[in-house]
Amino acid sequence: MAPRTPLPAASRPVGTATRGTTNPNRLRRMDRWIAAVHGPALRRSAEPPVAVDLGYGAAPWTAVELLTRLRTADPRTEVVGIEIEPARVAAAEPYERAGLTFVHGGFEVPVPGEVALIRAANVLRQYDEGEVAAVWARLCARLAPGGLLVEGTCDEIGRRHVWVALDRSGPRTVTFATRLGSLDRPSDLAERLPKALIHRNVPGEPVHAFLRDFDRAWAAAAPYASLGARQRWIRAVHDLAADWPLTGGHRRWRQGEVTVRWEALAPR
Numbered sequence: 063m064a065p066r067t068p069l070p071a072a073s074r075p076v077g078t079a080t081r082g083t084t085n086p087n088r089l090r091r092m093d094r095w096i097a098a099v100h101g102p103a104l105r106r107s108a109e110p111p112v113a114v115d116l117g118y119g120a121a122p123w124t125a126v127e128l129l130t131r132l133r134t135a136d137p138r139t140e141v142v143g144i145e146i147e148p149a150r151v152a153a154a155e156p157y158e159r160a161g162l163t164f165v166h167g168g169f170e171v172p173v174p175g176e177v178a179l180i181r182a183a184n185v186l187r188q189y190d191e192g193e194v195a196a197v198w199a200r201l202c203a204r205l206a207p208g209g210l211l212v213e214g215t216c217d218e219i220g221r222r223h224v225w226v227a228l229d230r231s232g233p234r235t236v237t238f239a240t241r242l243g244s245l246d247r248p249s250d251l252a253e254r255l256p257k258a259l260i261h262r263n264v265p266g267e268p269v270h271a272f273l274r275d276f277d278r279a280w281a282a283a284a285p286y287a288s289l290g291a292r293q294r295w296i297r298a299v300h301d302l303a304a305d306w307p308l309t310g311g312h313r314r315w316r317q318g319e320v321t322v323r324w325e326a327l328a329p330r
Contacts, residue, residue, distance in 0.1 A: 075168035075170060076169040077185075081188075082147070083120070084119035084120060085123070085218060087123075088219060089181075094131065095317075095319060096210070096212060097131050097135040099310075101136065103209075104136040105135065107136075107206070110139065111132075111138065112142060112178055113139060113141050113178060114144055114171060114173060114179065114180045115181055117145065118145055119150065121153070122154035125143035128141050132179075133161075139161065142162075143164040144171065144173075146167065169197055178205075178208075179209060180201050181212045182212070183225070185213070187256075195258075198211065198213065198232070198258075209230065211227070211228040212226070212228075214254075216254055222244070222250065224239075224254045224259075225239075234323070235321050235322065236327050237322075238251050238319065242292055242295050248280050249273040259327065269327045275305060279297075279299070280294070283297040283298040299320050308322055
């Protein structure tokens, strides 16, 4: 199949350049979750599904890896990396291949038609909290029916992530993911909350209550530590599910993940 021709970027792409920090495998946890959870929707697409890596940074590693991982879910998948800095696009072009292109742009997403996935990792951290809803709405408007926007934050080497998953109707879930061996307690993940939630980790807000309860469940599961951090995590998440609307089940929990419905953590 011939590669898609990107739309001309706006004369002034929408958004602000990020620092561009990136590392190989930084987004592996997010990618694996997307492939597992969103894979069925990709396969149902009549046309080859298009995924956007929005704000991939100073090097193209995350877009290259996204193509590889999504093609385990649907070999037809195409990835478009979008960057607001022209120099970063030029540096990425040698990595183009069948199904992988890089274009200059921003939140306007200069890709023809609707897309199956937009991943925006570590992009909105520099924005004000009050700007997030408008960016979400703009990006969700570019999604095909059944499409997904994944927006969140991780540390520099991908040990700790938190992301929000949205469809065309708005936010649906929040996922916390970590390398379990690096975790002292679940609330360590608070520093990676996405912009919509990071300033809400204060008493009286749902996300604060969730992390408090998660720490309590983790402490109660301490006897399972002798079986390994994974078994302790699974036990803690199992207990947490008694009071919080979790999704995903044991298969995802074993990966060091827990996903909770957005309405349970939405800011007051």
